[in-house]
Every structure is written in C-alpha cells, then in structure tokens.
Amino acid sequence: MKTYVIYNKKSNNDQGAKGAFRIKEIWTQKELVYKEVNEFDTYQELFDSISPDDEVVVCGGDGTLNFLVNEIDCDSIENRVYYYPTGSGNDFWTDIGKSAEDGPALINDYLVRLPSVIVNGMTKKFINGIGYGIDGYCCEEGDRQRTKAGDKPINYTSIAIKGLLFHYKPTRATITVNGETHVFDKAWLAPTMNGRFYGGGMMATPDQDRLNTQRTVTTMVMYGKGKIGTLAAFPSIFKGEHVNKTKIVKTFVSNRVKVAFDRPVALQIDGETVLNVREYEVITAE
Known part of the structure; x- marks a missing residue:
C-alpha cells in the first residue's frame, strides 16, 4: 500500500x-x-x-x-x-x-452528500459555505490586492473594516426558505453554511453541524444597522456570539434556500470569487 x-x-x-x-x-x-x-x-x-x-x-x-x-x-x-x-x-x-x-x-x-449552490448558471458543490454580501466583497477586493501585491499576505479583516466604513453599501435581501419569503433591509451578510467557519476564522453559524443526519444547511443574515452599529457588532462573529443579537441577526435551517439581493454584488464559494451575482440557491444532498 x-x-x-x-x-x-x-x-x-x-x-x-x-x-x-x-x-x-x-x-x-x-x-x-x-x-x-x-x-x-x-x-x-x-x-x-x-x-x-x-x-x-x-x-x-x-x-x-x-x-x-x-x-x-x-x-x-x-x-x-x-x-x-x-x-x-x-x-x-x-x-x-x-x-x-x-x-x-x-x-x-x-466529502459525501455535500450541498450544491446554483449561481450565474453554474452548479457547484461546496465544503464550508457561500459568502454573499460584504464577505463576497472582501474576496473580490482580496483578489484585486493580490494581483498588485504578488506574494504579500492579504489582510481580510482590514478589508472588511474599510468596506464597512467606506466602500460596501448594504442591500435589500430576499430569502426564500421553508416555503416562506423574508425581506431584510440593509443586509450586510447573507451566507449559507455547510460548516460553522468561513473567512479565515469567522464562526458564521455556530450551531451548524456539517454531518447532521438531514444534511441541512444554515443561512444567516446580518442586517438593519448602519455602518457604525454593524462595525461594532461585527467582531462578535469570530466567536459566534453575533447570533445572540437577535435584532440584527437571523438564521434559517433548511434543505433548500434562495437568497436574492436588489443589486449585483460579489459572492464567494469556499473562497472562490464569483462576480455580479443577484441571487444564489442552495440545494442539499438527499
């Protein structure tokens, strides 16, 4: 052997x-x-x-x-x-x-029974999660900086903070899940997760179990606050404590979910950037 x-x-x-x-x-x-x-x-x-x-x-x-x-x-x-x-x-x-x-x-x-995401006409399986919102923006900006900086490491935390304060504009998110439609104004994040972590240590969905028997995924949306309020709440995501802020964070557990924004933004699939995305749909394995 x-x-x-x-x-x-x-x-x-x-x-x-x-x-x-x-x-x-x-x-x-x-x-x-x-x-x-x-x-x-x-x-x-x-x-x-x-x-x-x-x-x-x-x-x-x-x-x-x-x-x-x-x-x-x-x-x-x-x-x-x-x-x-x-x-x-x-x-x-x-x-x-x-x-x-x-x-x-x-x-x-x-590696088995993995969820798939349908986005911009393609279907891909994913290991950790789909990032949509400022997390997708961070990957887009990281790619841009990497092209200029070469081998220098990219500081995604710095990109996120600058994005929150200056560059990224929140959207209206429409989430269709479990037969219901939910609309959120000023949506900053709307990932769907197979695991708990993404973005180099952010615990986006602390209760998600990638080996759960139903193979459900968890969609999290952070919304409603302005730039300063969101920036103040953002660090709590690294310990998964943001989900306790129920006035600005909601989670949905499902086997199928569609997330749409009112304007195109970048999305990331396990760190791979997809540009100009208005919506994505996640379907779990049977």
Missing part, C-alpha cells in the same frame, strides 16, 4: 510544498509518494491510476478541497482520503476540531 501526498505549492502564499513535506516527519513508517497538483490533469486521473487500497493525502487550503469535490464523485471513492492543511484560512480544519499539532485527518465522511 502506498500513500500519495497531493500538494498545491501555491497555497498559503506559495508555502504549500513546505507544509506538505512536514508529513514525512509525522508518518515516518508509511511509503509516501509526493505529487504536485500540476503533475496530473484531473483528480479523477489520479484516482484511476492508483489501487483502491492506496491512501491519498490532500494538502492545501479550503479551495483545494473545493476543487477536489467538484472534480470527482467523492461518494464513490474507495480509497481512504486524508487532509492536511497547508492553506492560509483552513476553516474546514478548524471546523472539524483539529489544530496545528495534529497530523493528517481521515475525511471521507466529510
């Missing part, structure tokens, strides 16, 4: 390879075979080329996992699939209760 370590050297500002090779120090008794993601055309090609008894360790960030689940049918994988975080945010790793000291984690159960 071989253990294939698949790594994305570009993750975490081109530090991905360094992180992946730490596995040699953790799994000293295994026969490790390292492969960089550009050594094969698709993940399906990789899995077709190895024995069902072989193991695979996927190294990278949340975007790497998103790429994996959208390239292959993870519900039919026979191999044991592990994950080791070498990205920058690593929200999936945090959500499953792992820390920097832990070795690769078996993740087959987390």
Whole structure:
C-alpha cells in the first residue's frame, strides 16, 4: 500500500510544498509518494491510476478541497482520503476540531452528500459555505490586492473594516426558505453554511453541524444597522456570539434556500470569487 501526498505549492502564499513535506516527519513508517497538483490533469486521473487500497493525502487550503469535490464523485471513492492543511484560512480544519499539532485527518465522511449552490448558471458543490454580501466583497477586493501585491499576505479583516466604513453599501435581501419569503433591509451578510467557519476564522453559524443526519444547511443574515452599529457588532462573529443579537441577526435551517439581493454584488464559494451575482440557491444532498 502506498500513500500519495497531493500538494498545491501555491497555497498559503506559495508555502504549500513546505507544509506538505512536514508529513514525512509525522508518518515516518508509511511509503509516501509526493505529487504536485500540476503533475496530473484531473483528480479523477489520479484516482484511476492508483489501487483502491492506496491512501491519498490532500494538502492545501479550503479551495483545494473545493476543487477536489467538484472534480470527482467523492461518494464513490474507495480509497481512504486524508487532509492536511497547508492553506492560509483552513476553516474546514478548524471546523472539524483539529489544530496545528495534529497530523493528517481521515475525511471521507466529510466529502459525501455535500450541498450544491446554483449561481450565474453554474452548479457547484461546496465544503464550508457561500459568502454573499460584504464577505463576497472582501474576496473580490482580496483578489484585486493580490494581483498588485504578488506574494504579500492579504489582510481580510482590514478589508472588511474599510468596506464597512467606506466602500460596501448594504442591500435589500430576499430569502426564500421553508416555503416562506423574508425581506431584510440593509443586509450586510447573507451566507449559507455547510460548516460553522468561513473567512479565515469567522464562526458564521455556530450551531451548524456539517454531518447532521438531514444534511441541512444554515443561512444567516446580518442586517438593519448602519455602518457604525454593524462595525461594532461585527467582531462578535469570530466567536459566534453575533447570533445572540437577535435584532440584527437571523438564521434559517433548511434543505433548500434562495437568497436574492436588489443589486449585483460579489459572492464567494469556499473562497472562490464569483462576480455580479443577484441571487444564489442552495440545494442539499438527499
């Protein structure tokens, strides 16, 4: 039996390879075979080329996992699939209760029965969540800064604060869920989550369980306050305490939800930016 370590050297500002090779120090008794993601055309090609008894360790960030689940049918994988975080945010790793000291984690159960988002004519599965509102704006602005800054790390907290104060304008959000329609003025955030965390540590939906038997997702909307009031409440999202502010935060648990804004804004899917979005719909697996 071989253990294939698949790594994305570009993750975490081109530090991905360094992180992946730490596995040699953790799994000293295994026969490790390292492969960089550009050594094969698709993940399906990789899995077709190895024995069902072989193991695979996927190294990278949340975007790497998103790429994996959208390239292959993870519900039919026979191999044991592990994950080791070498990205920058690593929200999936945090959500499953792992820390920097832990070795690769078996993740087959987390890759199956995933929800899908329909947006701008495409359908994609997602691991952590869909960000819509100022969180999508942060990814859009982060992409713009990365183009200019190159390898320099992007400070998303700073982008969010400046966006709240100066650049991002809230919208009217219409959320259709469980047969009812809800309208919110001055909506700042309207993510739908499979896990609890996104955005590099924001606990958007503290009660969401990605392995719940009904495979429901949670939609959260933060709304109603002006710039200063929203900025004052915003830090509480890092501990999940914002959901206690029931006058400005609502949550909905469902298997299907549609979120529409009254103007197009950016959206993010596990950190990948989609521009000019007026609405998205999430449908969970049966």
